[in-house]
Amino acid sequence: MDQNMDENMQDTTPENTDAPLDGSHWDVVVVGGGAGGLNAALVLARARRSVLVIDAGLPRNRFAAHMHGFLTRDGFPPGELLELGRAEVLGYGATIVEARATTVTGEAGDFEVVLDDGRAVHARRLVVATGLRDVLPELDGLAEQWGRGAVACPYCDGWEVRDRRIGVLASGPMSVHQAMLVRQWSADVTVVSSAVAEFDPEVRAGLAARGTKVIETDAAAVLEDADGVLTGLRLVDGSVVELDALFVGSRPTANDDLLEQLGAARTAGPMGEWVESDPTGRTSVPGVWVAGNSANPGALVIVAAAGGVMAATMINADLVADDTRLALAAVADAGTVTTAAAAA
Numbered sequence: 001m002d003q004n005m006d007e008n009m010q011d012t013t014p015e016n017t018d019a020p021l022d023g024s025h026w027d028v029v030v031v032g033g034g035a036g037g038l039n040a041a042l043v044l045a046r047a048r049r050s051v052l053v054i055d056a057g058l059p060r061n062r063f064a065a066h067m068h069g070f071l072t073r074d075g076f077p078p079g080e081l082l083e084l085g086r087a088e089v090l091g092y093g094a095t096i097v098e099a100r101a102t103t104v105t106g107e108a109g110d111f112e113v114v115l116d117d118g119r120a121v122h123a124r125r126l127v128v129a130t131g132l133r134d135v136l137p138e139l140d141g142l143a144e145q146w147g148r149g150a151v152a153c154p155y156c157d158g159w160e161v162r163d164r165r166i167g168v169l170a171s172g173p174m175s176v177h178q179a180m181l182v183r184q185w186s187a188d189v190t191v192v193s194s195a196v197a198e199f200d201p202e203v204r205a206g207l208a209a210r211g212t213k214v215i216e217t218d219a220a221a222v223l224e225d226a227d228g229v230l231t232g233l234r235l236v237d238g239s240v241v242e243l244d245a246l247f248v249g250s251r252p253t254a255n256d257d258l259l260e261q262l263g264a265a266r267t268a269g270p271m272g273e274w275v276e277s278d279p280t281g282r283t284s285v286p287g288v289w290v291a292g293n294s295a296n297p298g299a300l301v302i303v304a305a306a307g308g309v310m311a312a313t314m315i316n317a318d319l320v321a322d323d324t325r326l327a328l329a330a331v332a333d334a335g336t337v338t339t340a341a342a343a344a
């Protein structure tokens with residue numbers, strides 16, 4: 001199931017789309033207005049660059065009521081963080097438009113980005129911070145619980161369910177890590193699914209040694225009570241495993257159409273194939289940086305924001321070098337004209 005297809009979106013973008021954008025030119029266009037994109041925009045706008053943020057308004061963590069692990073903002077509603085972020089970005093004169101960028105062409109100095117409403121904008125540099133979508137295993141009731149009773153990241157949600165009855169829905173070899181990890185938060189952990197059979201004997205022995213129960217039967221449905229609170233899993237044999245929380249491994253899928261259009265190099269990593277970038281987010285395409293989950297599928301919110309800062313400072317330095325080259329060329333041209341005039 002593709003989590004971008006749901007209706008569960010927060011209205012996270014301001015309605016400042018009246019500006020005559022079509023044909024406009026910007027120092028930097030940032031595609032994606034999550035923590036990664038907004039922090040890039042903030043730093044670039046403060047560096048007095050003209051910045052346009054194009055955002056479709058579907059941040060990955062929109063299913064969660066609270067965000068954890070972000071110093072000073074622990075427990076903050078994710079939508080509120082973005083709302084504050086947008087206000088800060090707008091306060092430095094950047095523009096934010098609610099739209100989806102559909103195509104990108106051109107090269108460093110003049111990229112053209114076309115929006116889903118047909119308008120086209122131009123940019124000297126690009127930040128792609130379009131994040132990823134979590135594709136969930138097909139299971140009745142799972143999408144409804146995603147971000148509430150069913151979660152993926154123990155660092156985000158483990159504390160809230162400490163010492164409770166935790167289930168792990170194994171969906172493949174990658175679930176080993178999750179199954180081992182959540183034991184840190186509770187002694188009552190049950191790993192469910194026939195995928196457990198793929199765990200090697202050493203892993204199974206390790207799970208058993210730490211008291212983790214293993215049930216090699218597939219789940220049929222995620223169960224919830226009348227208030228919508230997760231209560232457990234029904235298995236294909238009809239039995240029920242009572243739970244307070246379920247950890248599920250999603251298949252992280254990059255929102256990377258634009259990077260593909262630009263021909264950005266990709267590389268295989270532990271969480272799938274991803275666009276290649278250096279530690280500052282610089283891709284193989286000159287003038288194009290990535291930030292947040294576009295750069296690193298494992299990035300939590302504060303890491304995504306930091307990636308935006310890193311990309312922004314590198315882009316500004318790159319533009320300064322560009323500005324200097326242009327200024328020198330202008331001086332040389334003027335010198336040629338003056339010399340030619342003197343010789344005439």
Ligand SMILES: Cc1cc2nc3c(=O)[nH]c(=O)nc-3n(C[C@H](O)[C@H](O)[C@H](O)COP(=O)(O)OP(=O)(O)OC[C@H]3O[C@@H](n4cnc5c(N)ncnc54)[C@H](O)[C@@H]3O)c2cc1C
Nearest residue numbers: 032034035036056058060061068101131156292293300301
């Ligand atoms: C259920 C859940 C709970 C989580 N809880 C936590 C937590 O507690 N703490 C934590 O640190 N992390 C948490 N995360 C991880 C968190 O969601 C990511 O770290 C964070 O969203 C990454 O930020 P980002 O800016 O890279 O991407 P996103 O926040 O996903 O933002 C990307 C933006 O780009 C937009 N976009 C995509 N394509 C286009 C396009 N073509 N044109 C225009 N816009 C586009 C999207 O609509 C979106 O608005 C959680 C994730 C999930 C799924």
